[in-house]
Amino acid sequence: MIPTHWFLILSAILFTIGVCGVLTRRNGITIFMCIELMVNAVNLTFVAYARQFHQIHGLLFVFFVMAIAAAEAAVGLAIFISLFHHRHTIDVDEANLMRW
Amino acid sequence: MISFIIFFFFAAVAVIFAAMVVLHRNPVVGALSLVASFFALAVMYVLLEAPFLAALQVIVYAGAIMVLFLFVIMLLNLQHQAEPHTRPVQQFLGYTTSAAFGLALIYYLAKYGVTKLPDGPFVSDARTIGIGMFQAYIFPFEMVSILLLAAIVGALLLSNRSGLAKDEETS
Amino acid sequence: MHGIDWVDVGLSGLKIAVVLGAMLNVTPIMVWVERRGSALIQDRPGPNRVGPFGLFQSFADALKFILKEDMLPAKANKVLYTIAPMFGLIPALTTIAVVPWGRPFLLPSGRLFEPIIANVNIGILLIFALASMGVYGIVMAGWASANKYSLFGGIRASAQMISYELSLTLAAVSVLMAAGSLSLPDVVWRQTGSFVLFNAVKLPAWNIFSPAMWIAFVVFFVSAFAETNRLPFDFAEAEAELVAGYHTEYSSMKFALFFMSEYMAMATMSALITTLFLGGWDIPWYNEPPNALGFALSVIAFTVKVSALLFVFVWVRWTIPRLKYDLLMKLGWKVFLPLAVINIVIVALFIARRWI
Numbered sequence: 339m340i341p342t343h344w345f346l347i348l349s350a351i352l353f354t355i356g357v358c359g360v361l362t363r364r365n366g367i368t369i370f371m372c373i374e375l376m377v378n379a380v381n382l383t384f385v386a387y388a389r390q391f392h393q394i395h396g397l398l399f400v401f402f403v404m405a406i407a408a409a410e411a412a413v414g415l416a417i418f419i420s421l422f423h424h425r426h427t428i429d430v431d432e433a434n435l436m437r438w
Numbered sequence: 439m440i441s442f443i444i445f446f447f448f449a450a451v452a453v454i455f456a457a458m459v460v461l462h463r464n465p466v467v468g469a470l471s472l473v474a475s476f477f478a479l480a481v482m483y484v485l486l487e488a489p490f491l492a493a494l495q496v497i498v499y500a501g502a503i504m505v506l507f508l509f510v511i512m513l514l515n516l517q518h519q520a521e522p523h524t525r526p527v528q529q530f531l532g533y534t535t536s537a538a539f540g541l542a543l544i545y546y547l548a549k550y551g552v553t554k555l556p557d558g559p560f561v562s563d564a565r566t567i568g569i570g571m572f573q574a575y576i577f578p579f580e581m582v583s584i585l586l587l588a589a590i591v592g593a594l595l596l597s598n599r600s601g602l603a604k605d606e607e608t609s
Numbered sequence: 610m611h612g613i614d615w616v617d618v619g620l621s622g623l624k625i626a627v628v629l630g631a632m633l634n635v636t637p638i639m640v641w642v643e644r645r646g647s648a649l650i651q652d653r654p655g656p657n658r659v660g661p662f663g664l665f666q667s668f669a670d671a672l673k674f675i676l677k678e679d680m681l682p683a684k685a686n687k688v689l690y691t692i693a694p695m696f697g698l699i700p701a702l703t704t705i706a707v708v709p710w711g712r713p714f715l716l717p718s719g720r721l722f723e724p725i726i727a728n729v730n731i732g733i734l735l736i737f738a739l740a741s742m743g744v745y746g747i748v749m750a751g752w753a754s755a756n757k758y759s760l761f762g763g764i765r766a767s768a769q770m771i772s773y774e775l776s777l778t779l780a781a782v783s784v785l786m787a788a789g790s791l792s793l794p795d796v797v798w799r800q801t802g803s804f805v806l807f808n809a810v811k812l813p814a815w816n817i818f819s820p821a822m823w824i825a826f827v828v829f830f831v832s833a834f835a836e837t838n839r840l841p842f843d844f845a846e847a848e849a850e851l852v853a854g855y856h857t858e859y860s861s862m863k864f865a866l867f868f869m870s871e872y873m874a875m876a877t878m879s880a881l882i883t884t885l886f887l888g889g890w891d892i893p894w895y896n897e898p899p900n901a902l903g904f905a906l907s908v909i910a911f912t913v914k915v916s917a918l919l920f921v922f923v924w925v926r927w928t929i930p931r932l933k934y935d936l937l938m939k940l941g942w943k944v945f946l947p948l949a950v951i952n953i954v955i956v957a958l959f960i961a962r963r964w965i
Contacts (some may be wrong), residue, residue, distance in 0.1 A: 340445050340485060343551035347544055348482070352456050352475075354540030359460035361532030364524050367465050371472050375456055376478045378479055381469065381495075389486045394570040397491055397562055401571065404498045405582045409589035409593045411503045414607060415510045416596035422514050429522070466752055470689070473745065493734035497778075501741025502771055508748055509767045512760060550719075564791055565728060 345386035353379035365416050366428040370411075377407050445485055452478035465511045473504045487560045490567060616720070624726050628705055635876045635919075636869045637667030643923050650927045674865040675717075682858045684754055689753035694859070694866035699744030700872035707732035708880045709794045711890050712897050712907035724904065725794060732793040733785060736881060737778055740836065743874065744770040747838070748853045750867070754858035762846055762854030765934065766838065771843075772941040773835035779949035780829035783956045784816055784885045797889030815888035821959040824952040826886050828945050833878045835941070837946045838871065840926040842937055879918035880911075887914050 352375060359372030381400045388396025418428050425432055451474060458471035476499045483492035523529070571579060633961035641656075641664060648655025656663035681926065729735060744767055751763020788796040804814045812818040817826050834841040846854030856867045883889060890907035897903035932940070 339555055340441060341555060342570060343547060344445065344449075345482065345486065346551055348452065350540060350543040350547055351453055354536050354543065355456045357539060358532060358536035361536055362524055362529055362604065363550070364522060365465055367507065368468055371459055371465075371468060374499070375459060375472065375475065378476060378499070381481060382482055385483055385486045385488050388488070388532055388558045388562070388585055392556065392558075394559050394562065394566055395574070397488055398570050398575050400491055401494075401567075402575075402578060402582055404494065405586060408498060408503055409586050411506055412589045412593040413596070415474060415506060416593035417506065419510060419514065420596045428459050428514070431524075459659070465687075467686075470749065471909035477742075490731055490734065493731050493738045497734065497741055501738065501744075501774070504743075505744055505748070505771050509764060509771075512748070512752060512764050513769070527774070575871050 342386050342390040345382060349379045349382040349386070352376075352382070364429050364431055366421070366430045367415075370414050370418070370429060374407060374411070377403060441485060444481065448478040448481040451475070452482070466508065469504060469507045469511060473500050474509075476500045477505065488562045490562060490564050616718075620722065620752070621726065624724065625706075627850070628726060629702070632702060632705060632873055632876060633869075636872045639872045639875070639919060639923075640667045640670065640868075643926075646920070646923045647927045671865070674862055674920065677861040679861040679863065680858070684755040685858065686753040686755070689749045690858075691863075693746050693750035693753055694863045694870070695746075696749060697870035698741065698866055698873070700743035700746075701870045701877055704736045704739045704877045705880060706886055707735050707793055708877075709797055709889060710880070710908060710911050711904050712899070713794075714900050714904045718731060719862075722904070723794070724908065726793060728792070730790075730792045733781060733791050733796075737774070737781075740877075741770075741774055743870075746867075746870065748846055750752045750859065751855035752856075754855070756858050758851045759855050759857050762851050762857070765851075766855060767938060769835060769842065769941075770839075771833045772938060773945075776828050776941060776945035777832040777836055779946070779953065780825040780832065781885060783825040783949075783952050786953065786956050786960065787816065787819070787821065793884050793889075797884055797891065800888040803893045803894060811894075813891065813893040815886065815891070815893075815954065817886040821956045821964070822886065824948050824955070828949050828952070829886065830882060832941075832945060833882060834922070834925065835937070837874045837877065837878050837922075839922055841929045841931050843931065875922050876915065876918060879915045879922070882918055883911065883914040887918075 339432055356372045356376035356379060357392070359375070360369050363369055363372070384396045384400050388394065422428050453480070455471040455475040459468045459475070462468050462471065476495065480492040480495040480500070483495055485487070524532070644666065645655045645663065656666040659665040660667045681690065706726040707729060709723070709725040709728075713721055713723045716722050727735075747766040747770075749764045751759045751761075751766065754760075784796060788799045790796065800813070800815050802814045803811055804818075806812050806818060806820075816822040821933060834840075838846065843854075846856065849856070856864055859867060890911040891897075892906060892910045895906075897907050
């Protein structure tokens with residue numbers, strides 16, 4: 339059986355990579371993908387602790403996170419499509435006006 | 439023994455492809471790498487005795503959300519747009535901050551993390567999860583369904599170009 | 610970790626060999642059936658030169674594929690271009706592992722022989738998970754070819770497959786609710802035996818005959834065509850509009866892999882429809898004995914059902930013209946999705962009234 343903290347360290351590494359992507363990239367969709375990566379790292383932590391303490395609640399939280407990630411993807415991508423239609427770029431540095 | 443090999447192989451896959459998402463300039467390659475990373479995470483869920491969740495991970499993330507990402511990237515034809523690099527100071531600060539953050543995270547995980555193995559197998563089949571979901575979490579469940587409905591409406595409103603054009607005409 | 614059960618490993622290897630052999634042979638047989646069947650429908654002879662009735666035409670085709678030059682477009686992304694055909698093949702080959710293809714029976718040594726490669730209790734979820742990966746082969750091929758027709762094919766495929774996956778999954782939910790299990794052997798066991806419909810006819814207890822499942826069957830059946838990219842829904846390759854869609858730039862064995870994965874996906878889909886709606890390996894009005902004879906008969910029954918469905922795939926392809934793309938999306942989102950949800954409510958009603 340694999341110790342729980344190995345999964346936690348893997349989750350920490352993935353989360354860090356996600357943070358790194360959000361901080362250094364300018365492409366909106368790539369930043370968005372990095373956020374999804376961070377969300378998944380947190381999910382892994384939830385599942386690891388769920389097994390560690392034999393709690394079903396950790397798994398149920400992963401469900402809610404998945405549902406919210408799906409909603410987030412739908413709305414976020416719609417925002418990027420809208421942004422692209424108005425500015426012909428999805429560079430987040432260009433999206434500096436609240437109203438176009 | 440074999441589960442350790444599987445763990446290290448797929449942990450490496452997850453980390454390498456996650457790094458690809460950050461480092462590769464092409465968003466299509468990034469999205470496909472992220473799919474591989476999510477798939478490796480699904481293997482992690484199987485190792486954590488949650489096969490039901492692993493299947494859901496592949497269906498929801500790899501099968502639906504990432505296809506949506508790829509669809510939008512290809513629809514907007516973004517692969518031909520060269521993404522300008524961020525300013526050097528931002529690059530430097532971004533990499534160092536996240537590295538420091540990651541090191542701190544791992545340090546504290548190693549220091550205070552649980553090292554005791556869980557006792558006994560963990561049952562998490564569809565029935566247990568369903569009972570938990572519809573008894574203890576019925577209110578959050580309904581809230582999530584309303585949230586999804588709101589997201590559908592919001593996405594339609596945002597991406598509906600003709601409606602927006604009409605809006606601009608009137609204002 | 611205990612010692613490895615070598616008999617179990619041997620039996621699993623045998624099952625994998627049998628299923629893999631069957632799946633790999635589906636393609637040449639189906640190519641022949643498709644070409645002769647289309648000829649039959651269009652009232653022309655079809656290929657009849659190579660071997661009796663043109664039976665060896667597929668082998669001649671395979672030889673041709675192997676001998677052709679393997680082209681690589683100049684601006685293609687080499688890695689993705691190369692692995693895309695394999696990605697198309699993997700889901701088609703792996704999903705069949707959780708489909709039961711015969712009645713379990715006791716071996717003389719007292720061991721239960723289950724004719725299924727992986728008897729997992731989330732079988733149907735695994736199928737949908739792996740099937741949803743099938744779209745990546747097409748999308749990768751379409752994008753990596755650096756050809757606008759290929760790209761259009763890829764975009765269309767991604768939109769079409771995520772739309773129809775929804776109604777496909779929701780239609781399957783009806784069956785799973787009635788069976789009360791996510792495991793495919795359980796779904797088949799529930800369909801053995803018979804029931805009396807409307808106090809009039811005695812029918813096998815297959816899901817397709819149950820009034821609660823009629824809508825689900827239609828939705829699932831039509832969505833299966835969309836999911837396997839077959840006419841009337843083959844927008845990913847629509848030769849009248851997109852040259853050849855996502856595989857325009859492919860040649861030689863890479864193209865053959867796409868070809869094979871299309872037919873294997875059809876076979877997997879037929880096996881899935883058979884399992885979910887047509888009683889799997891069950892023989893109507895007959896109680897299979899729990900021994901080797903019953904096993905053999907049930908395997909034959911399963912094969913017959915899958916072959917009949919495969920012929921329906923060919924039949925529909927050469928009979929019904931291609932839809933318009935917006936009609937396809939409208940059909941998926943505005944007709945099939947609500948119908949599948951309505952059917953779930955109907956099944957819930959049946960379960961509540963104990964009619965199922």
